[in-house]
Amino acid sequence: MATALKLRESISKYMKYMELIQSASPLTLRHYTLDLRQAFEVEKDSEFPVKAFSEADLMAAVRGAFQRWAGLSLASRNRKAATLKSFFSWAFQEGLLEKDLSIQVICPKVPKKLPHFLSVDEALAVLKSFDEAKESLLKEKTLFLLLYGGGLRVSEACELQWSQVQMSQRVLRVIGKGSKERVVSLPPLAMEALKEWQKQTPFTKYVFGESALNSRTAYEMVRQSGIRSGLLKPLHPHALRHSFATHLLSSGANLRTLQELLGHESLTATEKYTHLGIDQLARTMEKLHPLGEGPRKK
Numbered sequence: 001m002a003t004a005l006k007l008r009e010s011i012s013k014y015m016k017y018m019e020l021i022q023s024a025s026p027l028t029l030r031h032y033t034l035d036l037r038q039a040f041e042v043e044k045d046s047e048f049p050v051k052a053f054s055e056a057d058l059m060a061a062v063r064g065a066f067q068r069w070a071g072l073s074l075a076s077r078n079r080k081a082a083t084l085k086s087f088f089s090w091a092f093q094e095g096l097l098e099k100d101l102s103i104q105v106i107c108p109k110v111p112k113k114l115p116h117f118l119s120v121d122e123a124l125a126v127l128k129s130f131d132e133a134k135e136s137l138l139k140e141k142t143l144f145l146l147l148y149g150g151g152l153r154v155s156e157a158c159e160l161q162w163s164q165v166q167m168s169q170r171v172l173r174v175i176g177k178g179s180k181e182r183v184v185s186l187p188p189l190a191m192e193a194l195k196e197w198q199k200q201t202p203f204t205k206y207v208f209g210e211s212a213l214n215s216r217t218a219y220e221m222v223r224q225s226g227i228r229s230g231l232l233k234p235l236h237p238h239a240l241r242h243s244f245a246t247h248l249l250s251s252g253a254n255l256r257t258l259q260e261l262l263g264h265e266s267l268t269a270t271e272k273y274t275h276l277g278i279d280q281l282a283r284t285m286e287k288l289h290p291l292g293e294g295p296r297k298k
Contacts, residue, residue: 004052035083039065117242129229147240149190154237158213176263
């Protein structure tokens with residue numbers, strides 16, 4: 001007789017597994033819970049049903065969910081499919097299901113997009129706009145330099161505490177995804193901005209105040225920085241992290257080093273930055289290839 005999954009009990013155990021064993025972040029746990037609620041049509045703040053679901057019931061729920069999700073973006077559908085695949089795979093490994101239903105959940109293919117990044121001149125233009133305003137924009141400048149100079153995620157910058165800053169060694173101990181710590185070395189200009197900012201906020205726990213900086217506030221600070229400096233495209237924190245990675249790679253950093261600096265768990269996540277422009281590739285060929293400089297003189 002085919003097994004039936006006790007949905008409420010199973011999802012509760014699965015979320016504990018994701019939190020305690022997989023060290024999923026609070027944001028990831030919220031997304032997974034939302035995806036599972038939507039998949040099984042459970043209202044917000046309501047309990048998952050107690051009844052047991054057969055494998056046929058589970059797949060019927062999945063098919064219904066994907067019909068309801070048809071209007072969402074490919075990226076959103078892909079994430080929701082990944083949640084269901086993860087849940088079913090865990091249930092199979094735990095012996096709660098006789099079949100691995102995860103193989104029947106198809107993730108839609110998402111076309112790869114090149115990450116938006118600034119040119120070096122654009123990055124310098126933003127930096128110059130801070131200097132023209134002097135101390136009135138020191139907070140914005142500090143945030144910009146953490147994102148562009150250190151490659152931090154916006155959440156990492158917002159939650160950065162002074163106890164994680166080692167001024168003498170010019171490094172930060174950043175808590176990234178999955179509560180994993182990595183050491184980030186900052187360029188002198190970024191560290192100098194941090195020192196100046198600390199003089200204005202000497203007794204706060206967090207770099208940007210008594211509590212962590214709100215991510216929406218950070219987004220708006222970065223957006224306004226782009227407007228002040230005259231950028232044609234809207235500026236957002238992700239673009240600064242992408243710019244950090246792109247400019248390092250185009251200057252000769254290897255992917256493994258970049259992986260460590262960005263805090264990526266796998267090299268696959270870092271490979272999206274191998275998108276140097278045709279001009280950059282052409283200059284590299286001319287400089288490094290034996291035939292790049294034309295016929296050699298005898």
